[in-house]
Amino acid sequence: MANTRPLILITNDDSINAPGVRYLAECVRTMGDVIVVAPAHPQSGQSSALTVGASLRIKELPSDMDGVRMFSVTGTPVDCIKLALNAIVPRKPDVVFSGINHGSNSGVNVLYSGTMGAVLEGCLEGIPSVGFSLLHHSMKADFSLCTAFVANIAAEVIASGLPEGVCLNVNIPAKVMPEGIKVCRAARGYWTDDFARYLDPQGNPFYWLSGRFINLEPEATDTDEYWLSCRCISVVPVSTDMTALSALKDMSTRFDS
Amino acid sequence: MANTRPLILITNDDSINAPGVRYLAECVRTMGDVIVVAPAHPQSGQSSALTVGASLRIKELPSDMDGVRMFSVTGTPVDCIKLALNAIVPRKPDVVFSGINHGSNSGVNVLYSGTMGAVLEGCLEGIPSVGFSLLHHSMKADFSLCTAFVANIAAEVIASGLPEGVCLNVNIPAKVMPEGIKVCRAARGYWTDDFARYLDPQGNPFYWLSGRFINLEPEATDTDEYWLSCRCISVVPVSTDMTALSALKDMSTRFDS
Numbered sequence: 001m002a003n004t005r006p007l008i009l010i011t012n013d014d015s016i017n018a019p020g021v022r023y024l025a026e027c028v029r030t031m032g033d034v035i036v037v038a039p040a041h042p043q044s045g046q047s048s049a050l051t052v053g054a055s056l057r058i059k060e061l062p063s064d065m066d067g068v069r070m071f072s073v074t075g076t077p078v079d080c081i082k083l084a085l086n087a088i089v090p091r092k093p094d095v096v097f098s099g100i101n102h103g104s105n106s107g108v109n110v111l112y113s114g115t116m117g118a119v120l121e122g123c124l125e126g127i128p129s130v131g132f133s134l135l136h137h138s139m140k141a142d143f144s145l146c147t148a149f150v151a152n153i154a155a156e157v158i159a160s161g162l163p164e165g166v167c168l169n170v171n172i173p174a175k176v177m178p179e180g181i182k183v184c185r186a187a188r189g190y191w192t193d194d195f196a197r198y199l200d201p202q203g204n205p206f207y208w209l210s211g212r213f214i215n216l217e218p219e220a221t222d223t224d225e226y227w228l229s230c231r232c233i234s235v236v237p238v239s240t241d242m243t244a245l246s247a248l249k250d251m252s253t254r255f256d257s
Numbered sequence: 258m259a260n261t262r263p264l265i266l267i268t269n270d271d272s273i274n275a276p277g278v279r280y281l282a283e284c285v286r287t288m289g290d291v292i293v294v295a296p297a298h299p300q301s302g303q304s305s306a307l308t309v310g311a312s313l314r315i316k317e318l319p320s321d322m323d324g325v326r327m328f329s330v331t332g333t334p335v336d337c338i339k340l341a342l343n344a345i346v347p348r349k350p351d352v353v354f355s356g357i358n359h360g361s362n363s364g365v366n367v368l369y370s371g372t373m374g375a376v377l378e379g380c381l382e383g384i385p386s387v388g389f390s391l392l393h394h395s396m397k398a399d400f401s402l403c404t405a406f407v408a409n410i411a412a413e414v415i416a417s418g419l420p421e422g423v424c425l426n427v428n429i430p431a432k433v434m435p436e437g438i439k440v441c442r443a444a445r446g447y448w449t450d451d452f453a454r455y456l457d458p459q460g461n462p463f464y465w466l467s468g469r470f471i472n473l474e475p476e477a478t479d480t481d482e483y484w485l486s487c488r489c490i491s492v493v494p495v496s497t498d499m500t501a502l503s504a505l506k507d508m509s510t511r512f513d514s
Contacts, residue, residue, distance in 0.1 A: 047304035048368045049333075055455070055463040076306075078369075082450040083464060110499055111305045111377060112335075120368060124447045156511060165445070166501045168508075183509040185500040188422070190381045193339040198312070206312040207340060235512050237504040242367055243442040244423045244496035251425075251494045252440040254413060 006032030006158050009093035009122070011080045012101060013043040013114025014139075016061065016072040020100035023143040024132060028097065028154045029067045035093075036063075037084035039114075040072040044103070046114035048121065051075045056083055077118035085125060095158055096122030099132035099170075100150070102141055106133075106171045106224040107187040107213060110238060116169055123167035123240050128157050130167065135228065136174035146172045149181060149233050169236040173228050181233045187223035188216045263289030263415050266350035266379070268337045269358060270300040270371025271396075273318065273329040277357035280400040281389060285354065285411045286324050292350075293320075294341035296371075297329040301360070303371035305378065308332045313340055334375035342382060352415055353379030356389035356427075357407070359398055363390075363428045363481040364444040364470060367495060373426055380424040380497050385414050387424065392485065393431035403429045406438060406490055426493040430485050438490045444480035445473045 008028055012021040016038040025034050040059070056075045063070045071088055073080045081096065098118040105113040115131045122129030132150055134141055153170060162168065169186070172178060192214055195207040215225050224234035265285055269278040273295040282291050297316070313332045320327045328345055330337045338353065355375040362370040372388045379386030389407055391398055410427060419425065426443070429435065449471055452464040472482050481491035 042310065045307045045309040047306045047374065049304045049306040050302045050369055050466065052302040052466060053299065055465050056452075057461075057463050078304075079466070082466065083452060086450050086452045087454070087464060108381060108497070111381075111497065112307055117304065124365060124368075126447075152514075153512065160511070163501075163504055163507070166504045166508075181512050181514045183505060183512050185502065185505065186498060188498065190383075193343050195313075195340060195343045197344070204314075206314050207344060208312050209307065209309060209336070209339065235508065237501040237508045238499045239501035239504075240365070240368065241443060241445065242495045242499060244420075244494040245442065247420055247423045247494035247496075248440060248442065250420070251423075251492065254417070255410065255438050255440050255492050257409075257438045 006094040007089065007091055008032045008034045009084055009089060009096045010034060010036045011038050011077055011098050011118045013039065013046060013077045014102050015039050015042045016070065018102060019139060020102050020143065024097055024100045025065055025068050027147060027150050029065055031155060031158055034068040035089055036068060036070045037073055037080045037088055039077060039080060040074045043076050043114040045112050046076045046117060047112050048078050048117040049076045050078045058083065058088065077114040078121045081118050081121040093127055096127050096129040097154060100143055101133035102139060103137040104133055104135045104171055105131060105169060106228060106234060107189045107215065110169050110186060119167045120240055123165065128162040130157055130170060132170045134172045134174055141174065145177050149178055165240050166237050169238050171224060171228055171234045173231050176231045178233045179231045181235055182227040183235045184222055184224050184227050186236050187220065187225035189214050263351040264346065264348060265289045265291045266341055266346060266353045267291060267293045268295050268334055268355050268375045270296065270303060270334045271359050272296050272299045273327065275359060276396060277359050277400065281354055281357045282322055282325050284404060284407050286322055288412060288415055291325040292346055293325060293327045294330060294337045294345055296334060296337060297331045300333050300371045302369050303333045303374060304369050305335050305374040306333045307335045315340065315345065334371040335378045338375050338378040350384055353384050353386040354411060357400060358390035359396060360394040361390055361392045361428055362388060362426060363485060363491060364446045364472065367426050367443060376424045377497055380422065385419040387414055387427060389427045391429045391431055398431065402434050406435055422497050423494050426495050428481060428485055428491045430488050433488050435490045436488045438492055439484040440492045441479055441481050441484050443493050444477065444482035446471050
């Protein structure tokens with residue numbers, strides 16, 4: 001008899017050793033068969049990067065969760081999805097879940113996020129895909145307050161899927177019981193990039209990235225930044241097609257020849 | 258007297274040693290002051306990845322092109338833009354140009370491309386930004402046939418800028434004189450990921466990514482894939498905002514609580 005339980009593929013960017021990915025597996029493991037394929041090493045800020053000039057290894061790890069198999073891959077989150085689909089899962093997964101990330105992926109962070117890189121990859125493969133992020137960087141972050149919300153979103157996506165070419169970027173306020181879930185758009189913004197400058201023992205400079213996020217529309221009340229500030233969980237539908245459709249006509253006038 | 262020549266910041270993902278980035282600098286150097294800040298090592302497929310857990314170094318290299326300064330950075334294309342703006346350029350650049358990439362960044366490749374990662378970063382910083390890619394992977398690729406087209410697009414962007422939040426992904430057919438320039442949308446598609454599987458000397462498996470691009474809409478006549486097949490240069494306006502606006506209402510109905 002064919003296995004009709006949903007197959008749930010889970011990854012993250014904080015590595016297989018991060019508490020968040022175990023927590024996500026625990027949250028959804030009664031909903032189907034769970035396979036975790038996550039980076040062997042931290043991959044924060046890896047976006048949709050993939051490994052083109054080097055080899056990858058897979059290692060199955062012992063799992064103490066019923067119905068959950070765990071694998072590490074020596075690459076990026078996108079590598080994890082690609083290699084999982086090609087060499088690990090027994091059938092096409094019904095959903096891809098990524099996270100729970102230790103830290104925010106709201107606003108423009110979707111562009112840099114390894115968590116969301118994996119989600120975009122799942123979406124490109126035609127699989128309903130969702131990224132979950134908690135607004136707390138610590139490896140000791142408390143995920144317990146968001147359990148019911150994560151489970152509800154996961155169950156709804158398993159039951160009804162997502163539109164083609166659309167995935168979800170879910171961000172969760174930290175240290176509070178969320179007051180609800182709000183679908184919204186990403187706030188426009190950017191990072192101020194303050195590089196710390198050091199001198200090595202030979203007197204040569206080197207640099208280390210820091211910086212903070214600037215919300216360019218702090219007055220808007222329909223953005224993820226706004227709803228997160230209201231202690232709500234933000235759900236941003238994200239498109240894998242980056243074409244700026246609204247600019248096509250003007251650009252044609254200027255550049256076509 | 259203030260310097261009123263445009264400041265042109267150039268990067269790529271094939272590294273400071275790739276012929277394409279030198280070619281691009283040569284193409285535009287009469288249009289302004291040119292500063293090239295490119296990765297010390299190849300960064301293909303690095304998307305918008307940034308270096309969060311390690312330091313970066315800058316090295317100025319000798320340049321044999323009049324009006325062009327050249328720097329290498331030990332990081333990703335996004336690192337190059339961030340560090341250039343923070344620690345190298347004397348004033349905010351008027352434009353960011355990235356490339357010329359050795360290989361295509363059409364269709365869905367915009368998501369994986371380090372060339373376009375740098376362009377998105379320039380755009381987020383409010384700088385008109387354009388990525389150029391030639392559909393030829395070889396380091397011996399011939400860029401000479403596209404000279405006038407690249408120069409025309411660059412001059413137009415320097416003169417008139419680009420809309421806020423919109424950058425350009427320019428792809429150029431190889432080994433032919435382009436028949437024109439066409440503004441268009443990115444073709445939907447994905448990569449079939451065929452991993453080559455090997456055994457190491459100890460008999461343990463490892464994997465190497467290969468694959469090929471599948472165009473999901475080969476009949477469409479308004480996509481970059483179509484116009485490139487017609488020997489035209491494709492210009493896709495790309496948005497830094499990935500929100501799937503058309504899905505907001507349906508998703509609200511399903512997830513708001």
